Amino acid sequence: MAAPAIKLTNISKNFGPVQANKNISLSVNVGTIHGIVGENGAGKSTLMSILYGFYKANSGEIFVNGNKTIIPDSQAAISAGIGMVFQHFKLVENFSVLENVILGAEDGPLLKQSLAKARVQLGKLSKEYELDVDPDAIIENMSVGLQQRVEILKALYRNANILILDEPTGVLTPSEANHLFRILKNLRDQGKTIILITHKLREIMAATDTVSVMRSGEMTATLKTAKTSPEELAELMVGRKVLLNISKKEPKLGDVALEVKNLRVTDEKGVLRVKGITFDVKEGEILGIAGVAGNGQSELLEALGGFRKSQGSVSVYGHSLNLENPSGQEIRDLSIAHVPEDRQRLGLIMEFSAWENIGFGYQHEPEYSNPWGLMNNKKMRKDADDKMSKFDVRPIDSKLKARNFSGGNQQKLVLAREIERNPDILLIGQPTRGVDIGAIEFIHNEIIKLRDEGKAIVLVSVELDEILSLTDRVSVMFDGNLIGNRLTSDTNAMELGLLMGGEGE
Amino acid sequence: MTKLPSWIDILLIPLINLIIALFLSALVVLYIGENPLNALSIMIKGAIGSSYGWGYTLYYATNFIFTGLAVSVAFHARMFNIGGEGQATLGGLGVALVCLMFPWPHWSIALPVAIIGGALFGAAWAAIPAYLQAKRGSHIVITTIMFNFMASALLVYLLVNVLKVPGSMAPETGRFVEGARLPTGHDMLGWVGIKFSKSPPVNISFLIAVLSSFAVWFLIWKTKLGYEIRAFGHSESAAKYAGISPVKIIMIAMLISGALSGLMGINSVMGESERLVLDSVQGAGFIGIAVALMGRSHPLGVFLAAILFGILYQGGAELAMWTKIPRELIVVIQALVILLTGALDNMIRIPIERLYFKMVRANA
Numbered sequence: 001m002a003a004p005a006i007k008l009t010n011i012s013k014n015f016g017p018v019q020a021n022k023n024i025s026l027s028v029n030v031g032t033i034h035g036i037v038g039e040n041g042a043g044k045s046t047l048m049s050i051l052y053g054f055y056k057a058n059s060g061e062i063f064v065n066g067n068k069t070i071i072p073d074s075q076a077a078i079s080a081g082i083g084m085v086f087q088h089f090k091l092v093e094n095f096s097v098l099e100n101v102i103l104g105a106e107d108g109p110l111l112k113q114s115l116a117k118a119r120v121q122l123g124k125l126s127k128e129y130e131l132d133v134d135p136d137a138i139i140e141n142m143s144v145g146l147q148q149r150v151e152i153l154k155a156l157y158r159n160a161n162i163l164i165l166d167e168p169t170g171v172l173t174p175s176e177a178n179h180l181f182r183i184l185k186n187l188r189d190q191g192k193t194i195i196l197i198t199h200k201l202r203e204i205m206a207a208t209d210t211v212s213v214m215r216s217g218e219m220t221a222t223l224k225t226a227k228t229s230p231e232e233l234a235e236l237m238v239g240r241k242v243l244l245n246i247s248k249k250e251p252k253l254g255d256v257a258l259e260v261k262n263l264r265v266t267d268e269k270g271v272l273r274v275k276g277i278t279f280d281v282k283e284g285e286i287l288g289i290a291g292v293a294g295n296g297q298s299e300l301l302e303a304l305g306g307f308r309k310s311q312g313s314v315s316v317y318g319h320s321l322n323l324e325n326p327s328g329q330e331i332r333d334l335s336i337a338h339v340p341e342d343r344q345r346l347g348l349i350m351e352f353s354a355w356e357n358i359g360f361g362y363q364h365e366p367e368y369s370n371p372w373g374l375m376n377n378k379k380m381r382k383d384a385d386d387k388m389s390k391f392d393v394r395p396i397d398s399k400l401k402a403r404n405f406s407g408g409n410q411q412k413l414v415l416a417r418e419i420e421r422n423p424d425i426l427l428i429g430q431p432t433r434g435v436d437i438g439a440i441e442f443i444h445n446e447i448i449k450l451r452d453e454g455k456a457i458v459l460v461s462v463e464l465d466e467i468l469s470l471t472d473r474v475s476v477m478f479d480g481n482l483i484g485n486r487l488t489s490d491t492n493a494m495e496l497g498l499l500m501g502g503e504g505e
Numbered sequence: 506m507t508k509l510p511s512w513i514d515i516l517l518i519p520l521i522n523l524i525i526a527l528f529l530s531a532l533v534v535l536y537i538g539e540n541p542l543n544a545l546s547i548m549i550k551g552a553i554g555s556s557y558g559w560g561y562t563l564y565y566a567t568n569f570i571f572t573g574l575a576v577s578v579a580f581h582a583r584m585f586n587i588g589g590e591g592q593a594t595l596g597g598l599g600v601a602l603v604c605l606m607f608p609w610p611h612w613s614i615a616l617p618v619a620i621i622g623g624a625l626f627g628a629a630w631a632a633i634p635a636y637l638q639a640k641r642g643s644h645i646v647i648t649t650i651m652f653n654f655m656a657s658a659l660l661v662y663l664l665v666n667v668l669k670v671p672g673s674m675a676p677e678t679g680r681f682v683e684g685a686r687l688p689t690g691h692d693m694l695g696w697v698g699i700k701f702s703k704s705p706p707v708n709i710s711f712l713i714a715v716l717s718s719f720a721v722w723f724l725i726w727k728t729k730l731g732y733e734i735r736a737f738g739h740s741e742s743a744a745k746y747a748g749i750s751p752v753k754i755i756m757i758a759m760l761i762s763g764a765l766s767g768l769m770g771i772n773s774v775m776g777e778s779e780r781l782v783l784d785s786v787q788g789a790g791f792i793g794i795a796v797a798l799m800g801r802s803h804p805l806g807v808f809l810a811a812i813l814f815g816i817l818y819q820g821g822a823e824l825a826m827w828t829k830i831p832r833e834l835i836v837v838i839q840a841l842v843i844l845l846t847g848a849l850d851n852m853i854r855i856p857i858e859r860l861y862f863k864m865v866r867a868n869a
Contacts, residue, residue, distance in 0.1 A: 329748030330748070331748070340746060345743065346743050346745075347743065349743050349744075352736070356732070360743075361746070368729075369729040373729045373730055374727060375727060375728060375731075375732055377727070
């Protein structure tokens with residue numbers, strides 16, 4: 001049998017006191033798709049960064065095609081035949097496909113020859129692997145799915161035989177993702193080796209041949225995909241049984257709490273991002289807004305949260321919001337809580353300690369400050385301790401700065417703050433982005449609890465599974481419009497996936 | 506990674522920066538042909554070796570506390586107010602107008618009014634750049650620099666054309682009335698029976714500066730406004746999410762900053778020169794930037810840094826008197842401190858952090 005494409009033996013890496021990788025050994029055979037799953041912070045990205053030369057391992061060895069290889073930088077990785085497709089593309093937006101492909105791999109100082117050579121080469125690659133891309137298209141005019149293809153072509157152009165893809169489907173519609181998996185299988189069949197890093201179990205099951213599970217820096221198992229199940233993988237990832245599906249009661253609908261009519265939002269560049277949408281949310285229901293990222297959901301949520309100017313009308317129990325001069329204060333005064341999509345940029349002050357963040361946005365409340373403008377820091381500290389222990393924020397040290405918590409725990413801080421205010425209306429964006437599977441269960445239950453108490457909830461998420469398991473009603477946001485208003489029980493992933501791609505309706 | 510204890514942050518690291526600055530200055534002294542240790546001892550003796558020296562050191566320090574606090578408050582809202590010079594100039598004008606406007610019977614009545622006058626004028630001078638920043642996005646650094654020049658030109662105009670004593674050749678106002686004369690260090694310590702040199706200009710303004718430091722500390726860490734200022738300074742987008750108005754925070758932070766700069770006038774104009782002269786600020790507005798940087802925008806740090814710069818100022822004057830080292834050497838030291846604490850802060854901070862965490866781990 002041929003030597004494995006990648007073999008890692010006893011790789012360890014620590015950042016200060018944090019052991020990111022512990023004695024990891026891994027072997028990936030040539031011509032296979034190998035998945036790596038694990039929660040955030042399990043060490044997947046660190047391991048791949050070591051393989052691609054971004055980090056140096058403290059110990060352990062790397063073998064590529066049976067040869068011991070030292071990879072001090074990404075140049076060395078490329079010459080060893082390893083290519084990487086990052087989660088965030090590394091493309092020059094205003095360059096053409098061709099220019100991006102040769103960037104950093106030009107022959108000689110004059111571009112004309114390299115471009116001509118690359119054009120021929122690119123044509124060959126496109127045909128061989130069925131990766132159709134117009135070489136003269138400008139990146140910024142291309143869809144995300146196509147941009148990803150350019151990234152793959154870039155790696156192939158550099159003669160990569162081993163392709164690492166880091167969370168490749170985060171920005172794709174379900175149908176684009178399926179297309180990507182077809183491309184990957186095609187590449188595999190032509191003898192390439194593929195490592196797919198993801199936290200979505202469904203994708204592991206759909207696309208890989210073998211799968212390794214990582215948990216807190218260790219490789220806990222390597223399995224044949226055909227012989228495992230999502231439940232088993234989830235248990236291996238978290239270390240305990242996880243309920244992937246939550247149970248919830250039938251909704252008890254009340255009055256209309258939030259009514260949005262013909263809402264339009266224009267962004268900083270003057271582009272109309274939300275193109276006149278209308279919907280309402282009743283007490284006791286969760287309205288899900290699905291869609292591929294970038295279709296206006298963020299702008300919609302920020303407009304409702306008083307962060308962004310908009311036109312049209314939004315009324316909360318009959319009270320009209322001031323959309324011309326929006327204010328987070330007005331929102332809070334109306335008992336609307338807003339868990340923003342971007343917790344680091346909006347939801348938290350990263351340099352503030354956890355206890356200072358617990359009162360953030362509510363500093364005017366009489367419990368936190370008196371009419372003379374003096375803060376009641378003691379009360380805020382105590383509240384922080386209570387809320388942090390209720391939401392199991394770890395480490396439970398309210399003096400720690402928000403920056404020093406992991407992404408999932410930062411999210412729990414924001415959720416603890418907003419949900420514990422017991423708002424009438426909860427606006428919530430990507431509640432479980434970057435949150436561990438174990439914590440997702442808890443967060444989902446908290447949201448359901450609020451709904452069962454008769455609160456109205458708007459949930460924006462790009463995770464279809466989350467939309468399907470949590471919401472009562474769902475609409476899809478596509479290109480600034482809200483399409484397809486359905487009861488969640490009457491629809492399925494396939495139908496929503498089509499809507500997310502703008503098909504149907 | 507957790508954070509450094511505050512004594513390392515606001516004492517040890519600035520101290521190391523200072524030592525490096527002094528070391529580099531020593532090389533300059535060597536080049537001039539003097540003995541650096543000798544120079545250092547003259548400086549220290551001259552600044553804190555006598556009540557005379559202390560009197561000058563604390564007088565300078567008072568100015569720097571006011572301007573340093575001014576820069577710090579603006580820093581907390583991430584506004585780089587480098588208009589301290591102009592705001593202090595206008596503050597001095599406000600103080601002078603108060604002192605001239607009324608035949609004050611006693612300083613204890615004149616001082617509170619002068620404080621209001623200085624603070625109002627300083628704040629007013631900061632208000633226009635603040636408004637332009639808040640409403641129109643004109644960069645505060647650019648506008649406050651321009652306002653420094655305008656303040657200086659305005660003062661020249663007023664002193665030459667409006668406020669000058671008729672018939673006098675000097676561009677300065679008349680002397681303030683006796684009832685507007687502030688008690689000096691000599692007077693105040695005399696009340697409690699301590700002997701203090703009569704000549705240095707340190708006066709009751711020093712105590713006002715100390716009180717102001719407390720007030721700023723209280724404002725920043727104990728009040729809702731301070732909480733909002735800090736939140737805005739760390740993240741404008743998050744502040745907006747929380748319903749904090751950027752316009753309001755920029756305006757208020759800059760007004761407080763300008764008022765603190767303006768307060769310097771009670772020390773330099775009312776306390777020292779007892780009349781308004783052309784250059785009453787003497788660069789203290791700019792030194793406030795160094796003081797705020799070195800003090801990490803914390804009132805205690807600002808207080809200590811201001812005392813240090815007071816020592817450098819007074820010591821530098823002594824140096825110029827007794828050696829061939831020019832007074833400008835303190836400008837060199839000052840520049841090095843700004844360079845080290847501002848631009849090169851991480852050069853010292855990161856190794857210290859590493860060392861500290863290594864020690865913590867070793868002990869754990």
